[in-house]
Amino acid sequence: MKIDRSVVRSLSLFDRMSDADLDWLLGHATARRIPQGDAVFEQGQAAASFFLLLHGRLKVTQVTEDGQQIIVRVVHPGDLFGFAKALQRSDYPGTATAVTESIALSWPTDLWPHFVEQNPHLAVSTMQTIGQRLEEAHTRIREMSTQEVERRVAHAVLRLSRQAGKHEQGGIRIDFPISRQDIAEMTGTTLHTVSRILSAWEAKGLVEGGRQKLVIRDLAGLTQIAESGRD
Amino acid sequence: MKIDRSVVRSLSLFDRMSDADLDWLLGHATARRIPQGDAVFEQGQAAASFFLLLHGRLKVTQVTEDGQQIIVRVVHPGDLFGFAKALQRSDYPGTATAVTESIALSWPTDLWPHFVEQNPHLAVSTMQTIGQRLEEAHTRIREMSTQEVERRVAHAVLRLSRQAGKHEQGGIRIDFPISRQDIAEMTGTTLHTVSRILSAWEAKGLVEGGRQKLVIRDLAGLTQIAESGRD
DNA sequence: CGGGTGGTTGAAAGTTATCAATAGCTGTGG
DNA sequence: CCACAGCTATTGATAACTTTCAACCACCCG
Numbered sequence A, B: 001m002k003i004d005r006s007v008v009r010s011l012s013l014f015d016r017m018s019d020a021d022l023d024w025l026l027g028h029a030t031a032r033r034i035p036q037g038d039a040v041f042e043q044g045q046a047a048a049s050f051f052l053l054l055h056g057r058l059k060v061t062q063v064t065e066d067g068q069q070i071i072v073r074v075v076h077p078g079d080l081f082g083f084a085k086a087l088q089r090s091d092y093p094g095t096a097t098a099v100t101e102s103i104a105l106s107w108p109t110d111l112w113p114h115f116v117e118q119n120p121h122l123a124v125s126t127m128q129t130i131g132q133r134l135e136e137a138h139t140r141i142r143e144m145s146t147q148e149v150e151r152r153v154a155h156a157v158l159r160l161s162r163q164a165g166k167h168e169q170g171g172i173r174i175d176f177p178i179s180r181q182d183i184a185e186m187t188g189t190t191l192h193t194v195s196r197i198l199s200a201w202e203a204k205g206l207v208e209g210g211r212q213k214l215v216i217r218d219l220a221g222l223t224q225i226a227e228s229g230r231d
Numbered sequence C: 001c002g003g004g005t006g007g008t009t010g011a012a013a014g015t016t017a018t019c020a021a022t023a024g025c026t027g028t029g030g
Numbered sequence D: 001c002c003a004c005a006g007c008t009a010t011t012g013a014t015a016a017c018t019t020t021c022a023a024c025c026a027c028c029c030g
Helices: A019-027 A111-118 A120-146 A149-164 A180-187 A191-203 A219-228 B019-027 B111-118 B120-146 B149-164 B180-187 B191-203 B219-228
Strands: A030-034 A039-041 A049-063 A069-075 A095-108 A165-168 A171-174 B030-034 B039-041 B049-063 B069-075 B095-108 B165-168 B171-174
Touching: A030 A039, A030 A049, A039 A049, A069 A149, A069 A180, A069 B120, A095 A111, A111 A120, A111 B120, A120 A149, A120 B069, A120 B111, A120 B120, A149 A165, A149 A171, A149 A180, A149 A191, A149 A219, A180 A191, B030 B039, B030 B049, B039 B049, B069 B149, B069 B180, B095 B111, B111 B120, B120 B149, B149 B165, B149 B171, B149 B180, B149 B191, B149 B219, B180 B191
Parallel strands: none
Antiparallel strands: A030 A095, A039 A095, A049 A069, A049 A095, A165 A171, B030 B095, B039 B095, B049 B069, B049 B095, B165 B171
Protein backbone atom coordinates (compact mmCIF):
# COMPACT_ATOMS: atom_id res chain seq x y z
CA MET A 1 0.00 0.00 0.00
CA LYS A 2 1.31 3.40 -0.94
CA ILE A 3 0.27 6.30 1.25
CA ASP A 4 1.40 9.73 0.24
CA ARG A 5 2.90 11.76 3.04
CA SER A 6 0.66 14.68 2.16
CA VAL A 7 -2.04 12.70 3.94
CA VAL A 8 -0.45 13.18 7.34
CA ARG A 9 2.07 15.94 6.86
CA SER A 10 -0.15 18.57 8.36
CA LEU A 11 -0.61 16.72 11.64
CA SER A 12 1.32 18.18 14.53
CA LEU A 13 2.40 14.71 15.53
CA PHE A 14 4.71 14.58 12.54
CA ASP A 15 5.73 18.19 12.69
CA ARG A 16 9.44 17.87 12.84
CA MET A 17 9.85 14.50 11.20
CA SER A 18 11.96 14.28 8.05
CA ASP A 19 10.32 13.25 4.81
CA ALA A 20 12.45 10.11 4.76
CA ASP A 21 11.38 9.02 8.23
CA LEU A 22 7.79 9.79 7.45
CA ASP A 23 7.89 7.72 4.28
CA TRP A 24 9.40 4.84 6.20
CA LEU A 25 6.62 5.09 8.76
CA LEU A 26 3.91 5.16 6.13
CA GLY A 27 5.52 2.26 4.34
CA HIS A 28 4.54 0.12 7.28
CA ALA A 29 1.03 1.45 7.67
CA THR A 30 -2.24 -0.03 6.53
CA ALA A 31 -5.25 2.11 5.74
CA ARG A 32 -8.64 0.84 6.76
CA ARG A 33 -12.22 1.93 6.38
CA ILE A 34 -14.60 1.50 9.30
CA PRO A 35 -18.32 1.65 8.49
CA GLN A 36 -20.60 3.50 10.87
CA GLY A 37 -21.35 1.43 13.92
CA ASP A 38 -18.46 -1.00 13.47
CA ALA A 39 -15.74 -1.41 16.07
CA VAL A 40 -12.07 -0.96 15.25
CA PHE A 41 -11.19 -3.06 18.27
CA GLU A 42 -12.97 -4.26 21.38
CA GLN A 43 -12.26 -4.01 25.07
CA GLY A 44 -10.10 -6.91 26.22
CA GLN A 45 -8.85 -7.91 22.80
CA ALA A 46 -5.12 -8.46 22.39
CA ALA A 47 -3.57 -5.22 21.23
CA ALA A 48 -2.34 -6.15 17.78
CA SER A 49 -2.16 -2.67 16.28
CA PHE A 50 -2.17 0.99 17.07
CA PHE A 51 -3.97 3.57 14.99
CA LEU A 52 -4.21 7.07 13.63
CA LEU A 53 -7.61 8.45 12.68
CA LEU A 54 -7.55 10.22 9.32
CA HIS A 55 -11.22 10.86 8.77
CA GLY A 56 -14.50 10.36 10.58
CA ARG A 57 -15.19 10.09 14.29
CA LEU A 58 -14.90 7.33 16.88
CA LYS A 59 -16.00 6.91 20.43
CA VAL A 60 -13.95 4.87 22.89
CA THR A 61 -16.10 3.20 25.51
CA GLN A 62 -15.59 0.98 28.53
CA VAL A 63 -18.10 -1.35 30.07
CA THR A 64 -18.05 -2.10 33.78
CA GLU A 65 -18.59 -5.61 35.15
CA ASP A 66 -22.18 -4.72 35.94
CA GLY A 67 -22.87 -3.65 32.39
CA GLN A 68 -22.76 0.11 32.68
CA GLN A 69 -21.06 1.91 29.86
CA ILE A 70 -19.06 5.12 29.82
CA ILE A 71 -17.50 7.05 26.98
CA VAL A 72 -13.82 7.43 27.71
CA ARG A 73 -13.19 9.83 24.90
CA VAL A 74 -14.08 10.85 21.41
CA VAL A 75 -11.42 10.37 18.76
CA HIS A 76 -11.09 13.12 16.19
CA PRO A 77 -9.20 13.15 12.90
CA GLY A 78 -5.46 13.41 13.55
CA ASP A 79 -5.63 11.63 16.90
CA LEU A 80 -3.62 8.55 17.76
CA PHE A 81 -5.67 5.81 19.43
CA GLY A 82 -5.32 2.23 20.57
CA PHE A 83 -1.70 2.67 21.63
CA ALA A 84 -2.09 0.12 24.42
CA LYS A 85 1.50 -1.02 24.17
CA ALA A 86 2.71 2.40 25.18
CA LEU A 87 0.62 2.04 28.30
CA GLN A 88 2.38 -1.17 29.10
CA ARG A 89 -0.57 -3.43 28.54
CA SER A 90 -1.22 -6.17 26.04
CA ASP A 91 -4.96 -5.72 25.58
CA TYR A 92 -7.13 -2.78 24.64
CA PRO A 93 -8.68 -1.13 27.68
CA GLY A 94 -11.75 -0.03 25.74
CA THR A 95 -13.80 -0.45 22.58
CA ALA A 96 -13.45 1.97 19.68
CA THR A 97 -16.62 2.36 17.63
CA ALA A 98 -17.16 4.47 14.52
CA VAL A 99 -19.99 6.94 15.00
CA THR A 100 -19.53 8.00 11.40
CA GLU A 101 -17.85 6.18 8.59
CA SER A 102 -14.15 6.56 9.30
CA ILE A 103 -10.70 5.98 7.85
CA ALA A 104 -7.74 5.03 10.00
CA LEU A 105 -4.11 4.08 9.51
CA SER A 106 -2.79 1.19 11.54
CA TRP A 107 0.59 -0.23 12.46
CA PRO A 108 1.41 -3.55 14.07
CA THR A 109 2.03 -3.10 17.79
CA ASP A 110 5.37 -4.88 17.53
CA LEU A 111 6.70 -1.95 15.58
CA TRP A 112 5.99 0.50 18.39
CA PRO A 113 9.23 0.08 20.37
CA HIS A 114 11.12 0.10 17.09
CA PHE A 115 9.47 3.35 16.12
CA VAL A 116 10.34 5.23 19.24
CA GLU A 117 13.90 3.94 19.46
CA GLN A 118 14.37 4.87 15.83
CA ASN A 119 12.81 8.23 16.18
CA PRO A 120 13.08 9.79 19.63
CA HIS A 121 11.13 12.81 18.53
CA LEU A 122 8.09 10.70 17.87
CA ALA A 123 8.40 9.41 21.41
CA VAL A 124 8.40 12.96 22.71
CA SER A 125 5.39 13.88 20.58
CA THR A 126 3.46 10.87 21.69
CA MET A 127 4.30 11.55 25.28
CA GLN A 128 2.88 15.02 24.87
CA THR A 129 -0.25 13.56 23.34
CA ILE A 130 -0.73 11.17 26.21
CA GLY A 131 0.05 14.01 28.58
CA GLN A 132 -2.72 16.10 27.13
CA ARG A 133 -5.06 13.18 27.43
CA LEU A 134 -4.09 12.88 31.08
CA GLU A 135 -4.86 16.50 31.60
CA GLU A 136 -8.26 16.08 29.98
CA ALA A 137 -8.94 13.17 32.28
CA HIS A 138 -8.03 15.29 35.30
CA THR A 139 -10.26 18.07 34.09
CA ARG A 140 -13.08 15.61 33.87
CA ILE A 141 -12.37 14.28 37.34
CA ARG A 142 -12.31 17.80 38.69
CA GLU A 143 -15.63 18.59 37.06
CA MET A 144 -17.26 15.41 38.28
CA SER A 145 -15.99 16.05 41.78
CA THR A 146 -17.03 19.61 42.17
CA GLN A 147 -19.75 20.53 39.71
CA GLU A 148 -23.40 19.76 39.43
CA VAL A 149 -24.69 17.94 36.39
CA GLU A 150 -25.88 20.94 34.40
CA ARG A 151 -22.45 22.55 34.44
CA ARG A 152 -20.78 19.30 33.47
CA VAL A 153 -23.10 18.88 30.53
CA ALA A 154 -22.45 22.47 29.49
CA HIS A 155 -18.72 21.85 29.58
CA ALA A 156 -19.06 18.64 27.61
CA VAL A 157 -21.15 20.32 24.93
CA LEU A 158 -18.73 23.23 24.66
CA ARG A 159 -15.83 20.81 24.36
CA LEU A 160 -17.60 19.00 21.55
CA SER A 161 -18.32 22.25 19.80
CA ARG A 162 -14.64 23.06 19.92
CA GLN A 163 -13.49 19.67 18.71
CA ALA A 164 -16.24 18.84 16.30
CA GLY A 165 -18.15 22.06 15.78
CA LYS A 166 -19.21 23.07 12.32
CA HIS A 167 -20.33 26.66 11.93
CA GLU A 168 -23.54 27.10 10.08
CA GLN A 169 -26.06 29.88 9.87
CA GLY A 170 -27.29 30.74 13.35
CA GLY A 171 -25.23 28.27 15.29
CA ILE A 172 -22.57 25.61 15.67
CA ARG A 173 -23.55 22.07 14.84
CA ILE A 174 -21.88 19.06 16.41
CA ASP A 175 -20.64 17.37 13.29
CA PHE A 176 -21.51 13.76 14.05
CA PRO A 177 -24.53 11.85 15.31
CA ILE A 178 -24.73 12.14 19.09
CA SER A 179 -27.50 10.91 21.35
CA ARG A 180 -28.58 12.04 24.85
CA GLN A 181 -27.33 8.67 26.00
CA ASP A 182 -23.87 9.50 24.62
CA ILE A 183 -23.78 12.81 26.43
CA ALA A 184 -24.92 11.07 29.61
CA GLU A 185 -22.08 8.58 29.29
CA MET A 186 -19.61 11.39 28.82
CA THR A 187 -20.74 13.31 31.87
CA GLY A 188 -21.55 10.53 34.29
CA THR A 189 -25.29 10.98 34.46
CA THR A 190 -28.43 9.45 32.93
CA LEU A 191 -30.05 10.15 29.60
CA HIS A 192 -33.14 11.35 31.47
CA THR A 193 -31.29 14.11 33.21
CA VAL A 194 -29.55 15.13 30.01
CA SER A 195 -32.87 15.22 28.20
CA ARG A 196 -34.36 17.47 30.86
CA ILE A 197 -31.39 19.82 30.76
CA LEU A 198 -31.36 20.08 26.99
CA SER A 199 -35.11 20.68 26.95
CA ALA A 200 -34.65 23.51 29.40
CA TRP A 201 -31.84 24.99 27.34
CA GLU A 202 -33.89 24.70 24.20
CA ALA A 203 -36.72 26.59 25.87
CA LYS A 204 -34.25 29.37 26.62
CA GLY A 205 -32.95 29.37 23.07
CA LEU A 206 -29.45 28.23 23.98
CA VAL A 207 -29.43 25.11 21.85
CA GLU A 208 -31.51 23.27 19.34
CA GLY A 209 -31.89 19.55 19.84
CA GLY A 210 -33.18 16.71 17.78
CA ARG A 211 -32.65 13.06 17.15
CA GLN A 212 -28.90 12.44 17.42
CA LYS A 213 -28.44 16.10 16.63
CA LEU A 214 -27.26 19.12 18.53
CA VAL A 215 -26.81 22.72 17.45
CA ILE A 216 -25.50 25.42 19.74
CA ARG A 217 -27.40 28.65 19.25
CA ASP A 218 -26.01 30.79 22.04
CA LEU A 219 -22.39 30.04 22.79
CA ALA A 220 -22.04 32.87 25.29
CA GLY A 221 -25.07 31.73 27.24
CA LEU A 222 -23.82 28.19 27.44
CA THR A 223 -20.38 29.39 28.45
CA GLN A 224 -21.96 31.32 31.27
CA ILE A 225 -23.66 28.21 32.58
CA ALA A 226 -20.40 26.28 32.27
CA GLU A 227 -18.43 28.94 34.11
CA SER A 228 -20.45 30.02 37.03
CA GLY A 229 -23.74 28.25 37.12
CA ARG A 230 -27.29 29.49 36.65
CA ASP A 231 -27.69 32.38 34.22
CA MET B 1 26.36 16.74 45.17
CA LYS B 2 27.20 13.07 44.99
CA ILE B 3 24.32 10.62 44.94
CA ASP B 4 25.15 6.96 44.91
CA ARG B 5 23.31 4.97 42.31
CA SER B 6 22.28 2.44 44.92
CA VAL B 7 19.73 5.03 45.95
CA VAL B 8 17.68 4.60 42.81
CA ARG B 9 18.95 1.39 41.27
CA SER B 10 16.06 -0.65 42.55
CA LEU B 11 13.43 1.54 40.91
CA SER B 12 11.85 0.03 37.84
CA LEU B 13 12.19 3.32 36.04
CA PHE B 14 15.93 2.76 35.82
CA ASP B 15 15.72 -0.97 35.26
CA ARG B 16 17.62 -1.29 32.07
CA MET B 17 19.78 1.78 32.31
CA SER B 18 23.54 1.33 32.31
CA ASP B 19 25.55 2.34 35.36
CA ALA B 20 27.30 5.00 33.31
CA ASP B 21 24.02 6.57 32.13
CA LEU B 22 22.64 6.42 35.61
CA ASP B 23 25.67 8.13 37.08
CA TRP B 24 25.42 10.82 34.48
CA LEU B 25 21.76 11.34 35.34
CA LEU B 26 22.46 11.52 39.04
CA GLY B 27 25.34 13.88 38.42
CA HIS B 28 22.77 16.45 37.38
CA ALA B 29 20.33 15.81 40.18
CA THR B 30 19.76 17.76 43.37
CA ALA B 31 18.45 16.11 46.50
CA ARG B 32 16.02 18.08 48.58
CA ARG B 33 14.23 17.63 51.87
CA ILE B 34 10.62 18.74 52.16
CA PRO B 35 9.30 19.20 55.71
CA GLN B 36 5.79 18.00 56.44
CA GLY B 37 3.22 20.47 55.18
CA ASP B 38 5.57 22.27 52.80
CA ALA B 39 4.95 22.44 49.08
CA VAL B 40 7.50 21.27 46.54
CA PHE B 41 5.83 23.45 43.92
CA GLU B 42 2.54 25.24 43.58
CA GLN B 43 -0.19 25.23 40.98
CA GLY B 44 0.53 27.77 38.26
CA GLN B 45 4.21 28.20 39.04
CA ALA B 46 6.63 28.05 36.13
CA ALA B 47 7.84 24.48 35.81
CA ALA B 48 11.52 24.84 36.60
CA SER B 49 12.23 21.26 37.63
CA PHE B 50 10.91 17.73 37.55
CA PHE B 51 11.22 15.34 40.46
CA LEU B 52 11.59 11.83 41.75
CA LEU B 53 10.31 11.01 45.21
CA LEU B 54 12.81 8.95 47.20
CA HIS B 55 11.20 8.92 50.59
CA GLY B 56 8.03 10.17 52.23
CA ARG B 57 4.65 10.93 50.72
CA LEU B 58 3.16 13.83 48.79
CA LYS B 59 -0.29 14.78 47.68
CA VAL B 60 -0.88 16.64 44.45
CA THR B 61 -3.88 18.92 44.62
CA GLN B 62 -5.72 21.29 42.32
CA VAL B 63 -7.91 24.16 43.31
CA THR B 64 -10.83 25.25 41.14
CA GLU B 65 -11.64 28.91 40.50
CA ASP B 66 -14.34 28.75 43.13
CA GLY B 67 -11.97 27.49 45.75
CA GLN B 68 -12.80 23.82 45.87
CA GLN B 69 -9.88 21.48 46.21
CA ILE B 70 -9.38 17.98 44.87
CA ILE B 71 -6.53 15.54 45.33
CA VAL B 72 -5.27 14.58 41.92
CA ARG B 73 -3.03 11.84 43.19
CA VAL B 74 -0.78 10.65 45.96
CA VAL B 75 2.93 10.40 45.18
CA HIS B 76 4.72 7.39 46.60
CA PRO B 77 8.46 6.71 46.85
CA GLY B 78 9.84 5.81 43.43
CA ASP B 79 7.30 7.93 41.54
CA LEU B 80 8.22 10.67 39.12
CA PHE B 81 6.25 13.87 39.60
CA GLY B 82 6.11 17.42 38.31
CA PHE B 83 7.08 16.46 34.78
CA ALA B 84 5.03 19.28 33.33
CA LYS B 85 7.32 19.76 30.39
CA ALA B 86 6.56 16.27 29.17
CA LEU B 87 2.92 17.29 29.12
CA GLN B 88 3.78 20.21 26.90
CA ARG B 89 3.08 22.89 29.42
CA SER B 90 5.28 25.43 31.10
CA ASP B 91 3.57 25.62 34.48
CA TYR B 92 2.67 23.04 37.09
CA PRO B 93 -0.95 22.01 36.86
CA GLY B 94 -1.18 21.29 40.58
CA THR B 95 0.39 21.78 43.98
CA ALA B 96 2.58 19.07 45.53
CA THR B 97 2.52 19.07 49.31
CA ALA B 98 4.42 16.80 51.69
CA VAL B 99 2.08 14.93 54.00
CA THR B 100 5.11 13.46 55.72
CA GLU B 101 8.66 14.66 55.71
CA SER B 102 9.96 13.71 52.29
CA ILE B 103 13.10 13.51 50.20
CA ALA B 104 13.08 14.12 46.46
CA LEU B 105 15.58 14.36 43.66
CA SER B 106 15.11 17.14 41.17
CA TRP B 107 16.41 18.00 37.73
CA PRO B 108 16.10 21.27 35.82
CA THR B 109 13.29 21.06 33.29
CA ASP B 110 15.63 22.17 30.51
CA LEU B 111 17.39 18.86 30.79
CA TRP B 112 14.27 16.86 30.05
CA PRO B 113 14.45 16.84 26.24
CA HIS B 114 18.16 16.17 26.53
CA PHE B 115 17.46 13.20 28.75
CA VAL B 116 15.03 11.48 26.49
CA GLU B 117 16.99 12.10 23.31
CA GLN B 118 20.07 10.78 25.05
CA ASN B 119 18.31 7.81 26.46
CA PRO B 120 15.32 6.59 24.48
CA HIS B 121 14.62 3.89 26.99
CA LEU B 122 13.92 6.48 29.64
CA ALA B 123 11.40 7.99 27.27
CA VAL B 124 9.67 4.65 26.91
CA SER B 125 9.66 4.09 30.66
CA THR B 126 8.27 7.52 31.32
CA MET B 127 5.62 7.03 28.71
CA GLN B 128 4.57 3.86 30.44
CA THR B 129 4.44 5.71 33.72
CA ILE B 130 2.22 8.41 32.31
CA GLY B 131 0.18 5.72 30.62
CA GLN B 132 -0.47 4.04 33.92
CA ARG B 133 -1.44 7.36 35.37
CA LEU B 134 -3.89 7.82 32.54
CA GLU B 135 -5.39 4.46 33.25
CA GLU B 136 -5.76 5.32 36.91
CA ALA B 137 -7.52 8.51 35.91
CA HIS B 138 -9.93 6.58 33.71
CA THR B 139 -10.60 4.13 36.49
CA ARG B 140 -11.47 7.03 38.70
CA ILE B 141 -13.74 8.53 36.07
CA ARG B 142 -15.46 5.21 35.63
CA GLU B 143 -15.99 4.88 39.36
CA MET B 144 -17.31 8.39 39.75
CA SER B 145 -19.68 7.87 36.81
CA THR B 146 -21.17 4.60 37.82
CA GLN B 147 -20.72 3.96 41.52
CA GLU B 148 -22.28 5.35 44.64
CA VAL B 149 -20.08 7.07 47.17
CA GLU B 150 -19.61 4.14 49.54
CA ARG B 151 -18.11 1.95 46.83
CA ARG B 152 -15.85 4.75 45.65
CA VAL B 153 -14.55 5.29 49.15
CA ALA B 154 -13.99 1.55 49.53
CA HIS B 155 -11.98 1.50 46.32
CA ALA B 156 -9.96 4.51 47.38
CA VAL B 157 -9.14 2.97 50.75
CA LEU B 158 -8.15 -0.33 49.15
CA ARG B 159 -5.94 1.49 46.70
CA LEU B 160 -4.23 3.30 49.54
CA SER B 161 -3.72 0.06 51.41
CA ARG B 162 -2.01 -1.38 48.36
CA GLN B 163 0.19 1.63 47.76
CA ALA B 164 0.89 2.69 51.30
CA GLY B 165 -0.27 -0.19 53.46
CA LYS B 166 1.84 -1.32 56.36
CA HIS B 167 0.95 -4.68 57.81
CA GLU B 168 0.69 -4.73 61.56
CA GLN B 169 -0.98 -7.03 64.01
CA GLY B 170 -4.63 -7.35 63.15
CA GLY B 171 -4.71 -5.07 60.17
CA ILE B 172 -3.15 -2.91 57.52
CA ARG B 173 -2.33 0.65 58.44
CA ILE B 174 -2.23 3.48 55.92
CA ASP B 175 1.31 4.62 56.44
CA PHE B 176 0.87 8.38 56.41
CA PRO B 177 -1.43 10.90 58.05
CA ILE B 178 -4.69 11.04 56.16
CA SER B 179 -7.81 12.98 57.09
CA ARG B 180 -11.47 12.41 56.19
CA GLN B 181 -11.20 15.59 54.18
CA ASP B 182 -8.38 14.02 52.15
CA ILE B 183 -10.42 10.94 51.39
CA ALA B 184 -13.35 13.17 50.43
CA GLU B 185 -11.15 15.08 48.01
CA MET B 186 -9.95 11.83 46.48
CA THR B 187 -13.44 10.47 45.92
CA GLY B 188 -15.38 13.57 45.03
CA THR B 189 -17.58 13.84 48.08
CA THR B 190 -17.68 15.73 51.38
CA LEU B 191 -15.88 14.98 54.61
CA HIS B 192 -19.26 14.56 56.28
CA THR B 193 -20.25 11.69 54.05
CA VAL B 194 -16.84 10.07 54.43
CA SER B 195 -17.10 10.40 58.18
CA ARG B 196 -20.51 8.71 58.20
CA ILE B 197 -19.29 5.89 55.99
CA LEU B 198 -16.19 5.25 58.06
CA SER B 199 -18.22 5.33 61.25
CA ALA B 200 -20.56 2.71 59.81
CA TRP B 201 -17.61 0.56 58.75
CA GLU B 202 -16.04 0.89 62.13
CA ALA B 203 -19.27 -0.30 63.74
CA LYS B 204 -19.09 -3.38 61.53
CA GLY B 205 -15.45 -3.99 62.40
CA LEU B 206 -14.18 -3.39 58.89
CA VAL B 207 -11.82 -0.56 59.75
CA GLU B 208 -10.52 1.37 62.68
CA GLY B 209 -10.42 5.12 62.37
CA GLY B 210 -8.86 7.89 64.37
CA ARG B 211 -7.42 11.31 63.98
CA GLN B 212 -5.60 11.30 60.62
CA LYS B 213 -5.34 7.57 60.98
CA LEU B 214 -6.84 4.58 59.23
CA VAL B 215 -6.34 0.86 59.78
CA ILE B 216 -8.04 -1.78 57.69
CA ARG B 217 -9.22 -4.66 59.85
CA ASP B 218 -11.21 -6.73 57.37
CA LEU B 219 -9.80 -6.56 53.88
CA ALA B 220 -12.20 -9.14 52.48
CA GLY B 221 -15.20 -7.29 53.84
CA LEU B 222 -14.06 -4.02 52.35
CA THR B 223 -13.30 -5.70 49.04
CA GLN B 224 -16.83 -7.02 49.00
CA ILE B 225 -18.25 -3.53 49.37
CA ALA B 226 -15.92 -2.27 46.67
CA GLU B 227 -16.90 -5.05 44.25
CA SER B 228 -20.59 -5.43 44.45
CA GLY B 229 -22.06 -3.03 46.92
CA ARG B 230 -23.79 -3.66 50.21
CA ASP B 231 -22.46 -6.66 52.19
C1' DC C 1 -5.23 24.37 80.00
C1' DG C 2 -7.09 26.82 76.20
C1' DG C 3 -7.42 27.07 71.23
C1' DG C 4 -7.64 24.93 67.03
C1' DT C 5 -7.94 21.32 63.93
C1' DG C 6 -10.07 17.17 62.81
C1' DG C 7 -14.04 14.41 63.61
C1' DT C 8 -18.95 13.04 64.61
C1' DT C 9 -23.76 13.24 64.08
C1' DG C 10 -28.69 14.93 63.64
C1' DA C 11 -32.05 17.30 60.79
C1' DA C 12 -33.53 19.48 56.62
C1' DA C 13 -32.96 20.60 51.82
C1' DG C 14 -31.73 19.64 47.22
C1' DT C 15 -30.19 17.22 43.40
C1' DT C 16 -30.33 13.35 40.60
C1' DA C 17 -31.70 8.69 39.73
C1' DT C 18 -35.29 5.57 39.12
C1' DC C 19 -39.71 4.12 37.60
C1' DA C 20 -43.20 4.51 34.33
C1' DA C 21 -45.73 5.86 30.54
C1' DT C 22 -45.92 8.22 26.12
C1' DA C 23 -44.52 10.32 21.88
C1' DG C 24 -41.99 10.73 17.56
C1' DC C 25 -38.71 9.63 14.08
C1' DT C 26 -36.62 6.26 10.66
C1' DG C 27 -36.01 2.80 7.89
C1' DT C 28 -37.68 -1.62 6.34
C1' DG C 29 -40.77 -4.70 4.30
C1' DG C 30 -45.18 -6.06 2.81
C1' DC D 1 -46.43 3.93 -0.33
C1' DC D 2 -47.98 3.07 4.05
C1' DA D 3 -47.61 0.68 8.39
C1' DC D 4 -45.12 -1.27 11.88
C1' DA D 5 -40.94 -2.23 14.66
C1' DG D 6 -37.49 -0.39 17.16
C1' DC D 7 -34.78 3.03 18.76
C1' DT D 8 -34.44 7.75 20.61
C1' DA D 9 -36.37 11.24 23.24
C1' DT D 10 -39.67 13.56 26.56
C1' DT D 11 -41.71 14.18 30.89
C1' DG D 12 -44.24 13.43 35.35
C1' DA D 13 -43.97 11.36 39.88
C1' DT D 14 -41.49 9.26 43.39
C1' DA D 15 -37.58 7.70 45.86
C1' DA D 16 -32.93 7.64 47.23
C1' DC D 17 -28.73 9.46 48.10
C1' DT D 18 -25.76 13.16 49.31
C1' DT D 19 -24.98 17.67 50.59
C1' DT D 20 -25.69 21.43 53.44
C1' DC D 21 -26.34 23.51 57.83
C1' DA D 22 -25.55 23.30 62.55
C1' DA D 23 -24.00 21.99 66.84
C1' DC D 24 -20.92 19.54 69.51
C1' DC D 25 -17.03 16.67 70.86
C1' DA D 26 -12.21 15.28 71.56
C1' DC D 27 -7.66 15.12 70.94
C1' DC D 28 -3.16 17.31 70.31
C1' DC D 29 0.01 21.08 70.68
C1' DG D 30 1.91 25.03 72.40
